[in-house]
Amino acid sequence: MPKKNINIAIDGPAGAGKSTIAKAAAKAFGYIYVDTGALYRAVAYYVLSQGKDVKNAEAVEKLLQDIVPELKYIGGVQHVFVNDEDVSDKIRTPEVSMGASAVSAIPRVRDFLFNLQQKIAAENNVVMDGRDIGTVVLPNADVKIYLTATAEERARRRHKELAEKGETVSFEEVLADVNKRDYNDMHRDIAPLKQAEDAVLCDTTNVDLQGAIDMLINIINEKLGNQSH
Ligand code: DC
Secondary structure, eight states: OOOOOEEEEEOOOOTTHHHHHHHHHHHHHHEEETTTTHHHOOOOHHHEEEEEEEOOOOHHHHHHHHOOOEEEETTTEEEETTTEEEEEEESSSSHHHHHHHTTTSSSSHHHHHHHHHHHHHSSEEEEEEEESIIIOOTOSSSSEEEOOOHHHHHHHHHHHHHTTOOOOOOOOHHHHHHHHHHHHHHHHSSOOOOOOOTOEEEEEETTTHHHHHHHHHHHHHHHHOOOOO
């Protein structure tokens, strides 16, 4: 039998540093980093670009037949394509963030993206991050990690990031955004964000970035029974 690829699932709320930390861990192990949130963002981007309401399930479902989402790796970096257009940068706006949270609550959107995520994980060694990777997409993942931090700390980090980009938005607004997305993601009927029973909880509230990366690498090594890295 061919050797099964290693699948590492990382879930957690918005702004826990999942992507930065998961990306660094993927690099350390030579695995592909898969940001599944980008796929939900790509759907939201397309819906918005067609002038449709991201909350209107019927309208969104109708558009799915026109969307071909793809993840491509260019120089080791994930790029997201919708119908051959590279939308990697365009999907990072606050409007698309909120839109992604809205479309991700629609069951047919989740079904639509499910096979693509499973296929990538079956064909590659991956560190895959999202909200339901350990619970739904890769229930048999070799390692599952639930990465979190308090809402205040996540908002503080996000606020700093935005300020560095020159965006003037108040801390209170950022915190309200974080809380709203947490609520949406944790309370939707289908595949809500929650810690898988067999996931290791990793709280980065009082840990700096390098500390969090080290924590993750140690957990992965321990779970995989590795001596190296
Ligand atoms: O990780 P992110 O912020 O890019 O994700 C955007 C939205 O997509 C998030 O609010 C919830 C949704 N999402 C999801 O429902 N399931 C995933 N596996 C990944 C993201």
